Amino acid sequence: MGVTVIRNLSSDKAPAETIEQLLEEGKYYRHPDSAQISYPLVVADQIGTLPTGKDLNVAIVGAGAAGLCALTELAKMKPANNKLTVTIFEADKDSFIHAAQRGISTAGKRAGRVFSARANDDTVYEIGAMRFPEIAGLTWHYAAHAFGPDGKVKVFPNPGKVATEFIFADQVDRYDSDTWLDSNSITRRVKDRVATGLMGDGSPRSAFAYIGQREPREVAELLRAEGTSQEILKEVQKDWHQFAHDNDQYTLEAVVRSIIRSALHAPSEPLPTMEGFSIDETENYYVELFGRFGFGTGGFKSLYSISFVEMMRLLLWDYSNEYTFPVEENVEFFKNLFKKAKELEESGKFEIKVAAARVSDVFHQKNGDNYQATVAYYDNKDEKTLASQSFDFVILAMPQDQLVGMVARAGYAPKPQDKVTFGDGPLELDTKAFDNVLPALWVSDQYAAANGRAVSAVSMLRMVRSSKVFATIHEDKLKGLPQFKQNPITAIVSDCGLATSYIVPSSIPESKYHTFLASYTWDEDSTRLQRDFGQYPLNPGTDDQSMFLTMINRADRQVLDPVDQQQKRWWLVSVLKDVLSENRLVFDWTTNGSAGGFKLDACGDHYQSNYCFRFHKHAEGNKNNRVFIASDSFSHLGGWLEGAFMSAVNAVAGLVVAANGGNTDSLKGEAEKIFTALNDPNNNPTPNPCPPCPPPMVSLNSVFQEGSPMPSQLSISIAAGLAQKQLDRNEPLNYPEAVAVISNYILEEARKPEATAAKIKQGAKELLRSDQVLDGVDSLIKNLAVDVTLPSGMTTITVFDPIPKLSQ
Numbered sequence: 001m002g003v004t005v006i007r008n009l010s011s012d013k014a015p016a017e018t019i020e021q022l023l024e025e026g027k028y029y030r031h032p033d034s035a036q037i038s039y040p041l042v043v044a045d046q047i048g049t050l051p052t053g054k055d056l057n058v059a060i061v062g063a064g065a066a067g068l069c070a071l072t073e074l075a076k077m078k079p080a081n082n083k084l085t086v087t088i089f090e091a092d093k094d095s096f097i098h099a100a101q102r103g104i105s106t107a108g109k110r111a112g113r114v115f116s117a118r119a120n121d122d123t124v125y126e127i128g129a130m131r132f133p134e135i136a137g138l139t140w141h142y143a144a145h146a147f148g149p150d151g152k153v154k155v156f157p158n159p160g161k162v163a164t165e166f167i168f169a170d171q172v173d174r175y176d177s178d179t180w181l182d183s184n185s186i187t188r189r190v191k192d193r194v195a196t197g198l199m200g201d202g203s204p205r206s207a208f209a210y211i212g213q214r215e216p217r218e219v220a221e222l223l224r225a226e227g228t229s230q231e232i233l234k235e236v237q238k239d240w241h242q243f244a245h246d247n248d249q250y251t252l253e254a255v256v257r258s259i260i261r262s263a264l265h266a267p268s269e270p271l272p273t274m275e276g277f278s279i280d281e282t283e284n285y286y287v288e289l290f291g292r293f294g295f296g297t298g299g300f301k302s303l304y305s306i307s308f309v310e311m312m313r314l315l316l317w318d319y320s321n322e323y324t325f326p327v328e329e330n331v332e333f334f335k336n337l338f339k340k341a342k343e344l345e346e347s348g349k350f351e352i353k354v355a356a357a358r359v360s361d362v363f364h365q366k367n368g369d370n371y372q373a374t375v376a377y378y379d380n381k382d383e384k385t386l387a388s389q390s391f392d393f394v395i396l397a398m399p400q401d402q403l404v405g406m407v408a409r410a411g412y413a414p415k416p417q418d419k420v421t422f423g424d425g426p427l428e429l430d431t432k433a434f435d436n437v438l439p440a441l442w443v444s445d446q447y448a449a450a451n452g453r454a455v456s457a458v459s460m461l462r463m464v465r466s467s468k469v470f471a472t473i474h475e476d477k478l479k480g481l482p483q484f485k486q487n488p489i490t491a492i493v494s495d496c497g498l499a500t501s502y503i504v505p506s507s508i509p510e511s512k513y514h515t516f517l518a519s520y521t522w523d524e525d526s527t528r529l530q531r532d533f534g535q536y537p538l539n540p541g542t543d544d545q546s547m548f549l550t551m552i553n554r555a556d557r558q559v560l561d562p563v564d565q566q567q568k569r570w571w572l573v574s575v576l577k578d579v580l581s582e583n584r585l586v587f588d589w590t591t592n593g594s595a596g597g598f599k600l601d602a603c604g605d606h607y608q609s610n611y612c613f614r615f616h617k618h619a620e621g622n623k624n625n626r627v628f629i630a631s632d633s634f635s636h637l638g639g640w641l642e643g644a645f646m647s648a649v650n651a652v653a654g655l656v657v658a659a660n661g662g663n664t665d666s667l668k669g670e671a672e673k674i675f676t677a678l679n680d681p682n683n684n685p686t687p688n689p690c691p692p693c694p695p696p697m698v699s700l701n702s703v704f705q706e707g708s709p710m711p712s713q714l715s716i717s718i719a720a721g722l723a724q725k726q727l728d729r730n731e732p733l734n735y736p737e738a739v740a741v742i743s744n745y746i747l748e749e750a751r752k753p754e755a756t757a758a759k760i761k762q763g764a765k766e767l768l769r770s771d772q773v774l775d776g777v778d779s780l781i782k783n784l785a786v787d788v789t790l791p792s793g794m795t796t797i798t799v800f801d802p803i804p805k806l807s808q
Contacts, residue, residue, distance in 0.1 A: 015321055019140055020149035022323065026137030028226040031646075032211075032316055033610065033636045035223060035237035036230060036677035039646050040137035041670040046076040047649065048656035048667040055083045056659065059375050059391040061359050061406070063090040063097045064112015065129075065641050066630035067397035068337050069142065069648035071352070075341040077656070078350035085351045087391070089377060091358035096331050097338065098356050111334035112398075113597075114641075117470075119583040122513035123506035124329050125470040127587045129641055131156035131322035135224065138645040143325060146336035151326040157504055158322060159491035160296035163484040167494040167570075168292045172562045174484045175296065181484065181562055186272070187293050190260065190286050193271060195295060197259030198315060204794075208259055208714075209247055209308075212239030220318040237677075244309045248606045250714060252311045253287065253304035258714045260286045265751040267789055298493050298500035302523040303464070303600065310601040313636055328507045356380040357387075360429075361422040362394055363410035364438035364626060373440075373626035376422045378429065386423040386430040393658065395651050396440075397630040400461045400599070407440035407458075407627075412451035414444050442625045443618045457611040461633055463596025465526040466589040469498075469519040469551060471579035475512050478503065482563075482571055492572060497554040499525045501572070516579055518551055522597070530588060548584050552576045598639025599632065609636055613647065614678050616654025623662045628654050650674055713747060720744035733773045735780055742767055742802050743786050750788035750797070757790065761799050770805045778803040 016022045027040050050056060058074065060067045071086055078084055090097050094110045109116040115128035132139050143151065155161060166173040166187060173188070174181040180188055200207030200215030207215045212235065214222075222228045222236055261283055263271045274282045291301030300311075325333055344350050361376040373394040377387055396403050409422055416436040423431035441458070444450035481488035490503040498519035506513050521529060552573055559570045589597035601609055612634035618625050628651035630644070637643030653667055653674040660666035664675045719740035723733050733741065742764050749760045770778040785798045 013320070015155045016134065016153060016323065018149065019144045019147060019151040019153060019326075022134055022140040022153065023137070023144055023149065026133075026135040026140060026224075029135050029137050029224045029317075030233060031636060032219065032223065032236065032240040032313060033613065034646075034678055035240060036233045037673045038137070038670060039649060040141045042649055042653075042674065043073065043138065043141060044670075045668055047073055047653050047671045048077065049660075050077050050079045050084065050656065051660050051666075052079060052081050055085070056393070057085050057087070057391050058655070059087045059089060059373070059389070059394045060397055061089045061362065061375065061394065062112060062397035062402075062631075063088050063092075063095055063334075063338075063354075064397060064631075065114060065334070065644035066112075066632070066648040066651075067395070068111065068334050068341075069645045070395050070397060070630055070652050071341050072142065072145070072337055073649065073652040074655075075344045075350060075352075078344060078347055083349050083351065085353065087353040087355055087389075089355045089357050089359050089375065091356075091380065093356070093380065096335050097354055109329055109331045111331050113589075114330050114334060115587075116329040116331050117585055118329065119470075119472050119513075119515075119580075119585070121508060122472050122511055122580070122583065123508060123515045125468075125515060125517075125585055126330055127468060127470075127585075129330060131158070131324065132641065133317070133319040134321050134323060135317060135319040136640065136642040138649070139641045142337060142645065143333065145340060146333050147326055153323040153326060156322040156324050157490060157502065158297050159493050159500060159502070161321070162491050163487040163489045164296070164491040164493065165482070165484075165489050166293055166296075167492070167496070167559060168289055169495065170560065171289065172560050174482075174489065174562055176485050176487065179485060186274075186286075187289060189271060190290050191293060191295060193263040194256055194259050194290050197262070198255070198312070208255055209243065211236070211243045214239070216312060216316060220316045223316060224318065234677075237679075243312075244606050246715075247312075248307055248309050249603050250308040251304060251603060252300060252306050252308055253291075254714055255308045255311075256290055256300075256304070257283065257287050258717075260290070262713070267791055292495050293493060296493075298520075302499070302521070302525045305523075305602060306600045307603045307606065309606050317637070324507070358383070359406055360386065360424050361409050362396060362406045362440045362627060363420075363422070363434070364440065364442050364624070365390065365434065366416045366436040366438065371438075371624040371626060374434070376432070378424075384429050386432050388422075388432070388434075391626070393626045393628070393655050394440075395628045395630055395648075395655065397648065397651075399463070399596075399631050399633045400458045401463065401596075403629065403631075404455065404459045408455055410437055410439045412439050412448040412455070414438075414442075414446050414448055414451060440627050441615075441629075442627070443621070445624075453611075454615070457608045458629070458634075460605070460608050461599050461612070462602050462605055463633070464598055464600050464639075465523050466597025467519070467521050467526040467529055468517060468587050468589075469529075469548075470583075470585045470587075471516040471518055471548070471576075472513050472583035473503070473516045473575070473579050475514060477575070477578040478514065481575070494555075494572075496557065497525065497528055498551065513580075516575075518576060518579075526588070526590060530590070547586065548576075548579075548581070600638055609634075613650065616650045616657075617675060617678065619654040619658035620662050620664065620675065623658060626658065628652075650678075716740055716744050716747065727772060732771075733768070733777065735774075735777050738768060738773050738777055738781060738803065739784065742781075742784055742799065746786045746797055746799070747788060750790055753791060755790050756792075757795060757797050760788075760797055764797075764799045765802050765804065768803045770803055773803060778805060 028038050030038050060070055074086055092110055096111055113128040117125040117127055163176045171187060173185050196206055197208045199217040211219045219236055264279055264283055273279050274285055291304060294300050342352060357377040357379045359375055359377045363374055365372055365374050372390040374388055374390045416438055418435040419433045420437040421431050421433045423429055425431040439451045441454035442451055443454050478488055492501040499521040502517040504515045555570055555572045557570050558567050561568050615629050630648040630651040632638050632640055632643035635643030635647045653671055656666050657664055664672060723737035723741050745767055746760055746764055749755055781803060783800050784802050785796050787796050
């Protein structure tokens with residue numbers, strides 16, 4: 001359950017029909033943070049070998065996607081002459097691993113955040129993960145394991161993949177793939193300009209920012225191509241780390257605004273100014289328009305605060321379609337994975353135990369010269385008495401908010417501590433004191449700060465608020481829907497507060513009902529709806545219809561019919577009134593135990609995410625650490641099964657290395673790269689230079705984004721704005737600040753229709769005096785060269801001695 005980013009709704013290739021076809025689609029894809037690793041190839045064979053001669057006892061806390069992936073990979077490594085026992089702790093009483101089916105409920109239909117609800121026998125609501133990208137190679141690898149490669153798949157009816165209506169203020173569009181009712185729609189034109197600005201189109205300087213020397217679209221192609229060499233992939237990974245280092249401070253909104261502003265001032269084919277608007281008002285309108293529309297699958301307005309780097313990750317994960325599994329309920333996927341693992345118990349060398357219990361604490365203990373991981377828990381049958389069990393290794397497979405409470409109580413001391421109390425005493429539950437205690441995320445036996453850093457990195461990850469509003473509607477009620485391309489409009493993207501709405505055919509064969517996902521919202525949009533939900537996190541349909549009537553009320557408005565150009569009552573209201581009232585259901589992920597629907601990085605979170613994704617590498621250093629973490633939240637694909645699986649594979653690889661005394665040779669083939677190729681990104685980026693002596697010619701690249709063919713105008717603008725504030729306080733500027741002020745002036749002046757090189761040069765020399773900069777800075781900047789596009793064409797403006805001394 002994550003953000004869908006399909007930047008190109010049209011595709012020349014035919015949709016896949018089987019899992020086997022999708023296996024090939026994402027088999028070689030590498031993600032930019034781990035560009036040298038193809039994870040589907042890592043799990044094509046067993047990840048590694050466990051040591052012989054010693055039975056191993058492993059705990060997995062959490063029976064969601066990451067936990068069951070870890071179980072699947074451990075089961076493949078059952079040792080030859082000793083026994084591997086895996087105990088799964090799961091507190092959720094509705095988990096498939098515990099519950100039997102009982103009536104109309106969610107019992108037996110949960111596997112972490114893969115979560116279904118059956119609306120009688122009419123249809124199924126996928127409250128959690130509901131669609132799976134074609135490029136998600138690990139996901140389809142495990143789907144083939146669960147269902148077989150011949151399993152049938154269907155394209156998920158995302159907005160833009162079916163006949164769709166978009167409404168924003170007075171703007172009404174209808175589209176399907178790359179066909180629009182109005183081919184010259186401003187929505188389409190803004191979308192296309194932003195897409196080009198983010199990814200590039202091959203023309204000079206078309207992309208807002210480059211990854212090394214390449215446009216992002218070129219990097220996307222390299223990441224998915226089978227034949228990309230390891231040398232190129234290593235270069236891409238290094239360039240990506242530098243890109244993230246340089247751009248992590250920028251929000252998505254700031255970048256979109258910069259692209260739109262440039263498009264409005266473009267010397268050729270600019271975006272038009274809206275009638276009745278100034279150019280600044282038009283800029284704001286277009287920023288909001290794209291915020292609602294996105295790339296056609298639903299807007300990013302509520303996610304504008306995420307980092308530009310995080311959005312670029314999703315854009316590089318380039319795919320054309322999302323698909324559904326060949327099941328009625330997605331939880332069947334994990335039931336099948338669990339069943340496959342259970343079948344391996346017959347060897348006698350492998351055993352699975354299931355503990356229906358809520359884990360309160362996990363910590364290390366020293367026992368003589370040995371170390372073990374201890375799990376303290378409350379059994380579901382005796383929820384007040386604290387029990388404990390020790391293991392050789394523990395994988396904590398859960399989101400950050402649930403994990404932090406388990407690992408923080410042990411503290412951060414690098415040496416063993418006695419009489420440390422565990423258990424939920426403040427909740428008036430049983431507690432116990434333990435000796436020889438060390439932290440759960442124990443990465444250093446010397447520095448408490450390093451151990452504290454591990455917990456803080458987990459706790460600072462950001463979960464996105466999310467909610468879904470479901471209903472059931474009979475197929476006869478859909479006959480009156482408006483049409484586009486002779487198909488009923490079954491997807492809506494709007495600004496009425498419901499965000500995105502879908503009408504999805506039932507997964508139950510021969511059902512005459514459809515799932516109506518009336519509202520799928522994120523962050524601020526979810527917050528606006530929360531006050532109407534009534535019950536948290538799950539609000540099933542009741543006789544009280546006030547919540548759903550409020551949904552209808554939000555959509556009740558006059559809109560322009562784009563066909564006959566007449567103002568009419570919006571047709572969506574009548575459809576909302578036709579749902580089966582007894583089958584209404586709301587789920588608010590914000591008030592769920594996960595404290596949100598999925599993880600997305602805000603500015604500055606890149607380093608926390610990288611730390612968590614690489615946490616398994618402690619197995620090379622502190623060989624006594626027995627705990628690993630796994631969740632989509634600890635990956636770079638928050639909200640997607642793919643991220644959960646990647647994180648789990650990392651954890652299992654770490655466990656194998658730790659079990660073999662830190663020896664990475666115990667990993668097989670591609671799996672070795674999980675240690676050798678996942679370098680610390682903090683070691684790669686180079687800081688923006690402030691050289692002691694100037695180069696012969698100062699260029700923007702030498703100050704802002706060294707090595708990039710296009711410096712970020714946004715970074716220059718921001719730096720210049722900060723520098724101006726220092727000037728207002730009569731504080732002298734340093735070398736980069738002075739360059740930013742002059743460069744920003746040149747770039748801004750070049751946009752004006754009457755701009756000439758001579759005028760710009762003269763104005764640039766009148767901006768600063770030598771007493772407004774630090775001593776020596778005026779001598780450092782002898783020549784400043786900036787590439788610009790004037791009305792007369794592209795040119796380089798060179799200003800000599802741009803900071804005159806006072807005597808001049």
